Amino acid sequence: MQYSLFSSLKECRSPLTEKERLDAVRKLISNARSCVQHFYKVKECCAILHLSIDELYTLIHFYRIDVVLFLGAYRLPWYSLAAFLLCEKEDTLEEDLHEYLDTISRRTIHRA
DSSP states (O other), X not given: OOOOSOSOOOXXXXXXXXHHHHHHHHHHHHHHHTTSOSEEOHXXXXXXXXXXXHHHHXXXXXXXXXXXXXXXXXXXXXXXXXXXXXXXXXXXXXXXXXXXXXXXXXXXXXXX
């Protein structure tokens, strides 16, 4: 009998296609216009963005997506989700950081 560390692994979801992104944005906007839902829970956002909870929290902590803290719980506004879905491909923060770090002169250490 072979034991596995994780008994029930769920398959990873594929990234959103361009059409799925636009459909999700349309749905977010229509929900906001009809006053159905303005803020989304973390699990709801994971389902919309096809991300894991850890990936979403990483985006939150690296300020890639805006959140509001209501009584100790994160809620994501609809406009923040829509902006992330529309502008994620244009986000070059990590590349910009590496480019900046490459321009910094390296300090040489002289050992005696």
